[in-house]
Amino acid sequence: MYFGLVGSLINTMISIVWIPSPAKPKSEHRKTEQSSVFNIREILRVMKFPGVMEIFLVKVLSGFPIGLFLIMFSIISIEFFGLEAVESGYLMSYFGVLQMVVQGLVIEKLTSRCTEQTLLRLSILVFAGVGLGMALMRTVWHYCIIVVPLVFAFNMQGTITDSILTKAVPSSDTGAMLGICASVQPLTRTVGPTLGVILYKQFGVSSFGYLQLIVNVGLFVYLLKSKSPLRETKSH
Template identity: 35%
Template sequence: MQKRSVKSGDDKPTAEETMKTEPLLSPDGAGDQTVKIFNFKVHKVVLVVHINIFLYATCFWIQTGTLPYLSKRLGVDPVVFGYLQTTFAVVQLAGGPLYGRFGDLFGGRAAMTLAFSASALTYFLLGLSYNIPLLFVSRLPSMFMHAMQGGQMIVTDLGEVHKRADALGKLGMSYGVGMVIGPLVGGLITKHVSEEFAAFLASAGSLLSIVLVLAFVPKHTKKPEAKVAEEASSSSVFNFKKIINLVLAPGVLFLLLIKIGSGIPIGIFQSMFQVVAIDTFHLAADQNGFVMSYIGITTMIVQGIGIGILTKRFSENSILKWSAFILVWSYLLMAFCTNIWQLCAVFLPLVIGLTTKNVVLSAAVTKTVSDADTGAMLGLNMAVHSLVRTVSPTIGGYMLEHLGFPSFGYLGFVLCSIVTVVLFIKFRQPS
């Protein structure tokens, strides 16, 4: 028989009752946690996360645009550059699931601080690189350079489940703004100052993000019931049994395999794009920056506006099927591109298909697990991306050297055709 305690007017609530009754992320119980921007209410912490993701993307794309030119100046050929990209992918693959588990256990503030610290160190070492071995060493701290994953974890924690894809899409829009500005800034600095200065600027931007995280992001962002569930489970970051169980959860493996199948072509193309831009299309650093900014603007529009409209009108299954269908024909068109203007035209449907597919898949995998494990699941989702990037540079380097640029398009056409057929069979019943 359960006893009911009766309190007098002077009795103080217990800590457990306080946690349940006080507003989330407001330890002192004071103040509204939202701000108004253009008549839209935005959670203060989510707003800070968006600012940090913008800074992260800006700094990342500054160094991404700088890296191939610095590498070429140091005597790196396409094959060695492929090894460099593989090294980056391998260390990110190793760190992705661990970073997600770390975020679930220690909270959003610790996770974001770790990510930006890794970013700052990676870019700083890149700026110091005066030979090829140091270039490889500069990739090692990126094991925990997962700020986007950390941001997704916080937005997932604070948002509503049925609006998750839209929330992740809007976070991608902030990333897209940085992707527009970063290559432009990086290209101009590389052209007028130096590659090293661009890398140091990216490092400084990451340090600014650390300050913002420590000042505005709370220690924990998960809902109270999710924190209780997490405390009841193993508290080890290196709990590989837990990670394996998440992979084997219903529906997860299928979604991850779809991500791999449709991700291989773009992973190979992205790993070699900087080399293609220089050797095939003969772009200068600033011109390369303009192309990357064009891609960023397209991505930003699709993620910030398109995803919200699509998820309100269509099911996620339908969006997934038709985005894969768009990719099939985008890759086929890519195979016939002979100049940069044609390639930029193909980028439009390609970016639309890739962006919608990636956002919907990211939202879908988080819905297969409890709120306590969303960070680890996002880590697995990111690990798949890193796994693709691990093998992509080696395959891409071989394809570019022996088969030529059109082979990227033909590979994408074949693999995405298979993925599309599988999706249409799997989701043939209306959802």
């Protein structure tokens, strides 16, 4: 707690000293709508742009099962894998290092060569394969292998869906769209513990994998058949 307090104070001082005040003036006709922190009408308005609701649902549904698994991971690592607290910490560090490598090296190269729709379908397909692997895994070494494509799909899906969604709305709504995208993880953390406990206690660890597989196979088929109104572009 003290360590977190010191870090928060340092971040506060950095933001006060080095982050400049907003340079863009606020438009008068949007002041009323933006005065509320949580505006249902504003969210619904943004979701009505062509293709936004479709991609947003893909974003939410594709990562939801793995989100449940990650929420329950501290319990799973002890009860299912039989790890001690220190070993579980090492595993989480391994996960974090993989995220940095994939986000910094792999995704950058792929987004410059492939269209966003292609990469979105690829991430969903990899998510489905990860689900099958999770359903069959039995040891922590299996998980160490599975987590490599898991991190790839997790980061790719988040990057591509955010990029597609922000491009699908006017520039004046970019902030609102980013805020809506950022709400996905808190939503998972809100309902995830209850659903995660039910799945784990009633059906075991493999249930997370089977749910991940079923959901993402369905989404992959849907994306192949659907004709998205969003523009096919390469990210730069």
